[in-house]
Amino acid sequence: MLDLKFIKEHKDEVKQNITNRFMTADVDAVLDLNERRIGLQQKADDARQQRNENAARMKGPLTPDERTPLIEEGKRLKDEIAALESELEEIKASLSQAHMRIPNMAHPDAPVGKEEKDNLEIERYGDIPQFSFTPKDHVELGQSLDLIDFDTGAKVSGTKFYYLKNQAVILEFALTRYALDLLGKHGFTPMITPDIAREEVVEGIGFNPRGEESNIYTLEGTGTCLVGTAEITLGGYHAQEILDPQKLPIKYAGVSHCFRREAGASGQYSKGLYRVHQFSKIEMFVYCLPEDSDNIHQELKGIEVEMFTGLGIPFRVVDTCTGDLGAPAYRKYDLEAWMPGRGENGGWGEITSTSNCTDYQARRLGVRYKTREGKTEFVHMLNGTAIAISRAVIALMENYQQADGSIAIPGALVPYCGFSLIGPKTN
Numbered sequence: 001m002l003d004l005k006f007i008k009e010h011k012d013e014v015k016q017n018i019t020n021r022f023m024t025a026d027v028d029a030v031l032d033l034n035e036r037r038i039g040l041q042q043k044a045d046d047a048r049q050q051r052n053e054n055a056a057r058m059k060g061p062l063t064p065d066e067r068t069p070l071i072e073e074g075k076r077l078k079d080e081i082a083a084l085e086s087e088l089e090e091i092k093a094s095l096s097q098a099h100m101r102i103p104n105m106a107h108p109d110a111p112v113g114k115e116e117k118d119n120l121e122i123e124r125y126g127d128i129p130q131f132s133f134t135p136k137d138h139v140e141l142g143q144s145l146d147l148i149d150f151d152t153g154a155k156v157s158g159t160k161f162y163y164l165k166n167q168a169v170i171l172e173f174a175l176t177r178y179a180l181d182l183l184g185k186h187g188f189t190p191m192i193t194p195d196i197a198r199e200e201v202v203e204g205i206g207f208n209p210r211g212e213e214s215n216i217y218t219l220e221g222t223g224t225c226l227v228g229t230a231e232i233t234l235g236g237y238h239a240q241e242i243l244d245p246q247k248l249p250i251k252y253a254g255v256s257h258c259f260r261r262e263a264g265a266s267g268q269y270s271k272g273l274y275r276v277h278q279f280s281k282i283e284m285f286v287y288c289l290p291e292d293s294d295n296i297h298q299e300l301k302g303i304e305v306e307m308f309t310g311l312g313i314p315f316r317v318v319d320t321c322t323g324d325l326g327a328p329a330y331r332k333y334d335l336e337a338w339m340p341g342r343g344e345n346g347g348w349g350e351i352t353s354t355s356n357c358t359d360y361q362a363r364r365l366g367v368r369y370k371t372r373e374g375k376t377e378f379v380h381m382l383n384g385t386a387i388a389i390s391r392a393v394i395a396l397m398e399n400y401q402q403a404d405g406s407i408a409i410p411g412a413l414v415p416y417c418g419f420s421l422i423g424p425k426t427n
Helices: 004-009 011-020 027-057 064-099 138-144 150-156 167-185 199-205 230-235 290-310 360-365 389-399
Strands: 120-125 189-192 196-198 224-226 250-259 278-288 315-319 331-339 347-356 368-370 376-378 380-388
Touching (some): 004 011, 004 027, 027 064, 138 389, 167 250, 167 380, 199 360, 230 250, 290 347, 290 380, 315 347
Antiparallel strands (some): 331 347
């Protein structure tokens, strides 16, 4: 969340940022509630001081006539303090709810816009394949090569679930190991994270665990949720801790399942594996000093570029517009791979993203460090997708398909797969 002092001193800029992000948040209500909180806190503190002074006077030698009004005053102050504390808790709850709706400030260079079409392409890598045949989409390829079973997934678990089969299973683990090996070279500590997180951690990262707009599965009656990304569990790893600045940056590579409701997601661009309720992902997460976060964000983008350049997949990098940033991100880059089976003539589809969330998440989760002067400050937190397996599989299958219906394996993955081609099964 944004610092309340910052909101007060930069009220107009904060309001404009909310407008640029096409979000709804009431800055004036937050400032008003905070003033009421301060006033009530002062009244409660004054009443406690009066209670203590009254109690001190009662310790002295007193006549019954002197003691009686002090007892009555003590009861009055007790009731007043209880009422003030009750009102204060209500104000704090309202303030917290309103405060958390205010998004992070956006980077001044982030393009202002509402939707994906407003994102700005800044880099492009690889050549779009030119086929001498009509390319298939990954759903057709998966069915013809017996790699993906959507029908049984729907029968057993519901729509947007699936089974990976045969060489596709090996391909998933090959992509995972490929990503972890590359991240290891960049100093990331590999972790397998829990698939469940407490609601307060989910909220702290900036996800909404409840309501119609939520993309999160809640586990009713438990106060926990299935995670939509390892960003949640890696971001919560150091919650309420003071980190040693000498050990920053801390870099984690989290392997997890991801569960998403994908409420309202439909249409041809959600076909097959592109939007599903469960998939595997390797996530990068970094805790760092504030002065380092811009450079580290560029580093995370560079790692994603290295990851998919190594796989020989054509892709572009876009600077994400303000309306598509999400509340926690200060700046976000997306990698979009060329997917020949997307639409009639192929198209770009998001495969990774990386975000600098500055201290927005750290404030909500209480992750701090000590400066050289001994002052406690909030760290900056960044995240980035190394590989979202399901979308990487789409890009690989569709870009590496052959005229005979087989799929070639990129050279970088052959040592991990143990095969260089996925062809039709032979009896």
